[in-house]
Amino acid sequence: MLTANIEKKLPDFTLTMQFTMQNEVLVLFGPSGCGKTTTLRCIAGLAQPDQGKVSLNGDVFFDSQVKENVPPRLRKMGYMFQDFALFPHMSVKKNIGYGIKQPGKKADELYTRLLDLLKISHLTDRYPHSLSGGERQRVALARALMAEPSVLLLDEPMSSLDSETRRELQDELKRLHTLWQIPFILVTHDLHEARKLGDRIVFMEQGRQVEGR
Numbered sequence: 001m002l003t004a005n006i007e008k009k010l011p012d013f014t015l016t017m018q019f020t021m022q023n024e025v026l027v028l029f030g031p032s033g034c035g036k037t038t039t040l041r042c043i044a045g046l047a048q049p050d051q052g053k054v055s056l057n058g059d060v061f062f063d064s065q066v067k068e069n070v071p072p073r074l075r076k077m078g079y080m081f082q083d084f085a086l087f088p089h090m091s092v093k094k095n096i097g098y099g100i101k102q103p104g105k106k107a108d109e110l111y112t113r114l115l116d117l118l119k120i121s122h123l124t125d126r127y128p129h130s131l132s133g134g135e136r137q138r139v140a141l142a143r144a145l146m147a148e149p150s151v152l153l154l155d156e157p158m159s160s161l162d163s164e165t166r167r168e169l170q171d172e173l174k175r176l177h178t179l180w181q182i183p184f185i186l187v188t189h190d191l192h193e194a195r196k197l198g199d200r201i202v203f204m205e206q207g208r209q210v211e212g213r
């Protein structure tokens with residue numbers, strides 16, 4: 001169970017988000033600038049709330065009252081952000097491999113499956129600067145999935161993909177979720193995608209939840 005209680009002052013409003021989720025797919029949906037990315041960043045530890053608490057299955061990652069703030073790499077979260085760059089000096093293969101927790105047959109199988117699924121097998125020796133936006137996005141997604149994280153945070157992971165790849169990837173994400181049974185938080189601007197993938201949709205405006213089911 002992931003619990004997030006986040007209060008963070010931003011230039012135009014104070015982000016105030018509070019939710020608890022089981023091993024489900026929660027979608028954050030709302031207009032540009034309403035605080036979706038900042039919410040994910042606070043959960044991942046890439047931004048610090050002014051007040052609040054973030055915990056996963058009883059492990060406290062952030063607690064303003066006791067000044068606890070676990071660094072991102074120890075939070076066991078996989079994330080893929082719009083601006084989260086791939087390592088420029090590493091090949092695609094190395095970038096994806098960076099996420100591996102435990103090398104071995106299982107990791108090799110997952111690697112092959114992800115390359116195949118994301119149609120990036122032919123890119124493994126290339127470097128990020130030579131990839132298109134959509135290719136970079138697919139490599140970044142493979143890296144996030146490769147780590148077999150305890151929580152997966154996805155910030156518009158499919159925004160630069162063509163509609164067919166997007167549909168396939170949506171289906172695969174759903175399958176992976178069923179298989180792994182961990183919390184997924186997905187930010188999307190696509191209501192169809194939100195409805196297809198989300199067990200729950202949180203509608204946000206100006207840093208607050210305005211509607212949800």
Ligand SMILES: Nc1ncnc2c1ncn2[C@@H]1O[C@H](COP(=O)(O)OP(=O)(O)OP(=O)(O)O)[C@@H](O)[C@H]1O
Pocket residue numbers: 010011012030031032033034035036037038039
């Ligand atoms: N590091 C920062 N410093 C100051 N203000 C920020 C920072 N990051 C975000 N903001 C502001 O906080 C608000 C929320 O931004 P955020 O990126 O979380 O929105 P979003 O809902 O993810 O938007 P989008 O859909 O466009 O990606 C915006 O007004 C943004 O300008």
